Amino acid sequence: MIVRTLQAALGTERDVRDPNGHWVSRRLLLKGDGMGFSMHDTVIFAGTETHLWYKHHLEAVYCVGGEGEIEELANGTIHPIRPGTLYALNNHDEHLLRATSELHLVCVFNPPVTGEEVHDADGAYPPAE
Numbered sequence: 016m017i018v019r020t021l022q023a024a025l026g027t028e029r030d031v032r033d034p035n036g037h038w039v040s041r042r043l044l045l046k047g048d049g050m051g052f053s054m055h056d057t058v059i060f061a062g063t064e065t066h067l068w069y070k071h072h073l074e075a076v077y078c079v080g081g082e083g084e085i086e087e088l089a090n091g092t093i094h095p096i097r098p099g100t101l102y103a104l105n106n107h108d109e110h111l112l113r114a115t116s117e118l119h120l121v122c123v124f125n126p127p128v129t130g131e132e133v134h135d136a137d138g139a140y141p142p143a144e
């Protein structure tokens with residue numbers, strides 16, 4: 016059994032900061048934990064807009080705090096995000112994520128991220144090996 020706390024992840028290699036300063040992601044579960052998915056406690060900073068397009072991963076995101084919106088770039092649809100909202104990128108949907116206030120999200124990736132990935136110019140993480 017794995018039991019972890021957010022507190023224990025802070026300041027370790029599981030505590031990853033976006034080079035562009037839009038978010039911080041604490042990886043509570045990574046590929047190496049063998050669960051088949053990764054689970055992250057992610058904070059998106061207020062006033063940011065982030066372009067994301069996970070071409071090689073599926074991601075589900077559950078909002079537990081803050082307010083923002085997601086825009087689907089395929090059709091321009093904008094969905095509000097507030098506590099209790101889930102979005103799942105089941106079609107590898109290219110999108111913009113905007114945080115009106117500091118957004119607190121629980122993110123799950125399939126396949127799991129290893130912890131080494133950085134977003135490319137399109138907002139994607141590289142494919143799993």
Ligand code: 9YT
Nearest residue numbers: 038040055057067076122
């Ligand atoms: C919601 C989202 O995808 N934010 C970017 C960071 C990502 N959640 C991660 O690597 O934890």
